[in-house]
Every structure is written in C-alpha cells, then in structure tokens.
Amino acid sequence: MDTWIWxxxxxxxxxxxxxxxALAMKRKREVGRARAAEIRAEAAQVSPELRRxxxxxxxxxxxxxxxxxxxxxxxxxxxERRAEVQEDRTALxxxxxxxxxxxxxxxxxxxxxxxxxx
Numbered sequence: 001m002d003t004w005i006w007x008x009x010x011x012x013x014x015x016x017x018x019x020x021x022a023l024a025m026k027r028k029r030e031v032g033r034a035r036a037a038e039i040r041a042e043a044a045q046v047s048p049e050l051r052r053x054x055x056x057x058x059x060x061x062x063x064x065x066x067x068x069x070x071x072x073x074x075x076x077x078x079x080e081r082r083a084e085v086q087e088d089r090t091a092l093x094x095x096x097x098x099x100x101x102x103x104x105x106x107x108x109x110x111x112x113x114x115x116x117x118x
Contacts, residue, residue: 100106
C-alpha cells in the first residue's frame with residue numbers, strides 16, 4: 001500500500017476518535033445536567049419543609065425572648081415586694097421593740113428578743 005492510503009486511514013481513525021471523544025463529552029454533560037435537575041427537584045421538595053421548620057424555630061426563639069422578658073419583669077416585681085416586706089418587717093420590729101420598752105415585763109414570743117435582752 002502506498003503512503004497516502006496510510007495517511008487517509010490515519011486521518012479517518014483520528015476523525016473517528018475525535019468524534020467518539022466529542023460524543024462521550026456530550027453524553028457526560030447530558031448526564032450531569034440530568035443529575036443536576038434531579039438534585040434541584042429533590043431540593044424543591046425539601047425546601048417548603050425546611051422553611052416551615054425555620055419558621056417554627058423563629059417562633060420558638062420569639063417565645064423564649066417573651067418568656068425571658070416576663071421573667072425579668074416578675075423578678076423586678078418580686079424584688080420590689082421583697083423590699084416592701086423588709087420595710088414592713090423593720091417597722092413591725094420597731095413597734096414590737098417600742099412595746100417591749102413600754103412594758104419590760106412582757107415576755108417576748110420565741111424567736112424574738114426584746115430590746116433589753118442581749
């Protein structure tokens with residue numbers, strides 16, 4: 001065979017190989033696109049549930065914040081009431097000391113000492 005026949009055969013083989021490689025690359029891109037479409041479809045199915053759960057989490061956070069604010073308010077109320085009770089206790093103790101001073105022979109109830117006792 002002549003050289004030019006071998007050159008033609010080589011060129012034909014090369015063209016066939018290039019065509020096969022191009023076809024394989026095209027097929028790979030198509031498979032990739034199909035897989036990407038599947039992934040997007042799966043994500044679209046999950047997305048509403050995820051948004052619902054995010055909304056629930058935000059709702060729980062808001063409720064927790066509301067409860068913290070209520071707890072802070074109640075703590076302030078309790079502190080004010082403790083202060084009022086302490087003032088009342090101090091005034092009562094002063095009254096009892098005055099009563100003990102006026103009547104030193106009266107016996108103090110258990111747990112309370114008269115002003116003259118030490």
